[in-house]
């Protein structure tokens with residue numbers, strides 16, 4: 001089995017951190033002041049969010065694409081500077097569920113996240129997760145669409161482990177309708193938790209395999 005974990009709203013939360021750090025990195029790299037008070041980040045890739053924010057402010061999509069490398073370095077630096085001011089912590093049950101899953105034989109763990117790569121270890125460590133627990137990953141600077149990320153993770157899982165995972169052996173665990181959609185786009189199984197961005201009603205309507213209020217509830221079914 002391969003489990004592909006989402007980060008924000010699933011493994012951890014850091015209320016307000018994303019908006020502040022994104023505003024600062026955008027100002028530094030693109031020279032514009034973005035007000036993200038009403039921007040909805042849930043389930044989106046950082047690349048997708050940047051296009052939504054910056055194109056209306058007159059930044060060309062090509063410039064966004066070309067700047068992703070320097071943007072993520074800047075964002076990780078801003079995040080490192082301020083993260084102690086935010087209460088970044090595991091969501092209830094998340095650390096316990098992950099710890100129990102990691103003790104099982106024949107289960108590989110990866111990350112599928114909308115976050116750009118450079119910020120992922122900063123966030124994980126702040127919440128007490130070791131980034132080395134997730135040797136497989138696909139990130140939010142690698143595509144505008146989250147649906148493109150699970151295939152990247154599956155390729156990397158095969159390269160790392162030397163075996164191919166059948167879609168029925170792969171679980172995406174997330175907190176948004178986008179997590180459900182990205183799993184289904186690759187024929188994967190999907191479980192979602194109500195600790196994050198999307199409402200229980202919206203998650204239910206998107207028909208995940210499992211919908212739980214606490215990730216520990218997955219330990220009896222996965």
Ligand SMILES: [Mg+2]
Pocket residue numbers: 006007008009010042043174175176196197
């Ligand atoms: Mg999420």
